[in-house]
Amino acid sequence: MKKSLKLGLGAALAVALSAASGFAENVKIAFIDPLSGPFASTGTNGLHQYEFAADYMVNQNGGVLDGRNFEIVAFDNKISPKESLIQLQVAIDQGIRYIAQGNSSGVANALTDAIDKHNRRNPDSRVLFLNYAAVDPALTNDKCNFWHFRFDANADIKMDALTDVIVANEDIKKVYIIGQDYSFGKAVAAAATKFLGEKRPDIEIVGNELHPIGKVKDFTPYSRKINASGADAVITGNWGADMLGLGKSVIENGFEGPIYTYYAAGSGITAAFGDTGKGRIRLISQGGINPIASEEARAAYNAFKEKYPEGNIDQSRIFNVIGMLAQAIEGAGTADDVVEVAKQLEGMEYESMWGGKVFMRPQDHQLIQDMNVGVHTDENIEFDYDTSGYGILTESTIEMASMDSATTCKMRRP
């Protein structure tokens, strides 16, 4: 009984695993991010942007290497490191050589480690890791490897840019730092303390604390403390429900200063903040959306809107990933030898349609790009988030942020 069942299920397994392989012509990129569960909305939005960018930038222009198209293959990792490693293995078995992932630095750490080991142990099926959103500084410092490329600015670079804006505001004398109790929250707090201390030692840090990640039901007690501390501004790295909860609670309970943060746009958060957050939330991002950086970008955004009326381009760097990968593959003349492609990516300079030139720093594979600080508002917004009428208006731009920042990366090249 057990045997036949096992064999039957085994057959189903074989069918399921082989069903997806087939077209050898396409250059396949595995998209490993959450497509179900609590973080599914971020993952699904990212997937749409990848599919659109591949189609719009590459396939509609005749593909790469004489007509090979880009194909995005989606894998649901349920934001679990374990599931990500299984899906990585499935992707490699399907002959995929490019892995894109971004949500959660924990998953990125697991993947970069596993890919490094895999490439060492299996030199004939090596893969590249295109990290488009995981910002833990360690990934391009202590844990860097030749196969990992980061297309987003890391938490330190973002904080460097953000503090530039904060110190320029003479009204801010006291800041309160609050974040989630894990590697990223701690990295944000450490960077904020360091940069504020260097740039304006007169700013007093009146609070620096961590709260459990994803477990806080009510942020009111924290808002009370922030109020009581007399802070002029709040700095936080929170994202998702923690960002929404903290932001709303702080504003509703009487805090009147600005909130400087990383992730407070899109995926329903902009709509949920609505009028409450107007002019109060300032966030750091790359890519100019309002005002739009170029006509090319406007056309791309409108085409995207036509396809996904409810969607947003909230991660314009995905277009840089696709554009730079296409350029690297053309330069290398091959899509299958990832070492050659990686060598092309290293040190690549690329004109982004979202504004400015970007540069893939060869010593740590960290992309250097312009950073924007914008404000949550409904005025002068051409492209809003969540069809709410509210969006992010760029207030200042830091060109080629942290171009010369130090790195502890000791890259081992094959």
Place this chain on the structure above:
Amino acid sequence: MTEDFATDPTKPAQRLRAGSLTIPLIPWLIAGALVIVMPLFFQANSAITIMNQMAITIIFALAYNMLLGQGGMLSFGHAVYMGVGGFATVHIMNMSDFFAMLPLPVMPIFGGLVGMVLAMIVGSFSTRSAGTVFAMISLGVGELIAACSVIIVVFFGGEEGISGDRTYGLPFFGIEFLQQIEVYYLIAFWLMVSAALMYLFSRTPVGRMANAVRDNPERAEFLGYSARWVRFYSFVASGFFAGIAGALFAINYEILTEENLNLTTSGLILLVTFLGGAGFFFGPVLGAIVFTLVQTVLSLETELWGFYAGILFVATVMYFPGGLAGLIMMHVPALRLGKAGRLIVPYLKTLIPGLFTVLGASALIEMIFHYRHAAVGDDEMTLFWTSFDSHSALPWIVAIAVTVVGFWLTKKTAPDMAAAWHDANSPDGGAA
């Protein structure tokens, strides 16, 4: 496997045969042979990784069932014993000097011991009573340790967890465990060993007393056994095998994270065990296989896998409280009477339309999902190897028709199936 260790929890008193420390050879040999030849059929690394995951889940589920099925203890925090065992294993892997003296295959012993020690500490106060008190203490302790994983960074590595490299161990007969297939045989070996040990444990006097304490602690106490200590021993043994599963996890994935400790993992193993059938030794094995396939393979096909998994659990608990194993074992009386053959035709008559009903309904669900969430202009969808336009009427009509007709046929033939079932289970020439 044979029926001789079947204790159905839904029936209060069953006469047990005296526990003998023997193993019914045939099913175990078949299982062993199957484990050995599986990689010959599925050679892809991903298939092997999925089978590794299955094997790890099987050990964990069997360990969990030592509590739930055999001891009647409901735990909401069993992931911590597996997780802590795994974390300890990774730490040993990272002690390069020490690890270089050990071959990798002995590592699960360390994981098991750590899991066991933790179970001894927690069990010393949690096994004093069964029922809700035990369940809630396990929930509390589980939540505490899971919360510690982000606070105590030194041991648990925070949110990103800790990772190691299995290949730095002492080569084992020249094998360095670079390839997944080598890891597969390591895990398969431990799977067979742990399963056999757990089976033997259920046959020892302690294992038998665990059943007695589950069914009636008062009577067990009157017989002179301390219900508390019997529970304690089961708990500690279960912690040991959970730790082995954790160590194998560490070997396979080379990374342990907060995910290995949290309540979701603890809850899932409860569902897996129950899905397979807590009343039978081999139940959790079935549950682990089916669930791993749903989680890993079905999720490649549809985003709605969680929805289907939820329906599967609710339907199982409502209609087959014995789980999949219970469903299979229901047929043993008919087989004994030699009348199982009479069931085949009625089964086919009812279950084939039933299958179509399920497929039709899931097609409808997928189409609604696609209709609502797909990009504008992206009307084409692929389902069951056919591509069609989700915005035209025909596929909807087909799906609805298949569902309705299938349901109607199922409903119509169901009484015949019930009659056949009754017939097959009644001895000839007498009242049942």
Place this chain on the structure above:
Amino acid sequence: MDLILVNLIDGLVTGLLLFMLSAGLTLIFSMMGVLNFAHASFYMLGAYFAYQISIYLGFWMGLLIAPLVVGVLGAGVERYGLRRVHQYGHVPELIFTFGLALLIEELVQFIWGKNAMPYEAPESLQFTAFSIAGNSIPAFKVFMIFTSVLIFIGLLYVLTRTRVGMIIQAALSYPRTVEALGHNVPLIFMGVFGVGTALAGVAGVIAGPVLSTFPGMAFVLGSIVFVTIVIGGLGSLWGALVASLLIGWITTFAKAYNLRMEDLLTTLGFTKPEPIWDSAWRDLWTLTSPQIADILPYILMVLILIFRPYGLFGKRDA
């Protein structure tokens, strides 16, 4: 001093919200002996239904209708699901509710999508009721306090002063005797389950605008509700109230004041290892109370279960 008062009010709001969930659950638990894992899911459904209704009919109709819908759904679940599973025993019942919780979360995502919903407090309550030393107390929170207190008084009245309440109380302890006296016990069970889930629905309606309405809201609240009723004592309404307030205040104060482990350890005479970032004990030394605020209830529960297994106000063993 002012801050203490503010924190007392905040803790009260949290505690009363928790009470509305635990009140229904403790009745269900003591009646059927089943840990209803889906209870928080009904709370989530309450918020989502109210959001949907508020789009068309406004917040107040949502407050009125959504709990009724949730209650009817709950009664339906008892009638067609739990009652069937009841015969198999407690563990299958529990797993049924566990699976139901999963299913409801998936269903909510299927219908409303995965993003947070812009569910807001009504215009008429969007002002600051009063403020204490610069800390404003929104009017909606005052409204939350009043609603929960009203519900508590109503429940207490029904349970202790009316005939229906007497029958329910009797059915909780001696279902067979009550049945023998000619009362329809299954109907009572269904009714209590329906009312319990409706209460969870009310909690969802008034918590949705404050704690935000998103698919994970049931999971976030998750097991803390069980913790509450176990601490309070199963089946005790007063116990549920006291435990809810206790948890509300403990967590609020732990978050509001940075008590540091370093101070405690120094007071106990330990010396801080230097350098701290290299020490194996660094995580212990740098521990602060906000970090552990949300796990304090679990510690409390484990301690109570070890030393007083029937909870603070419970009469019988859990």
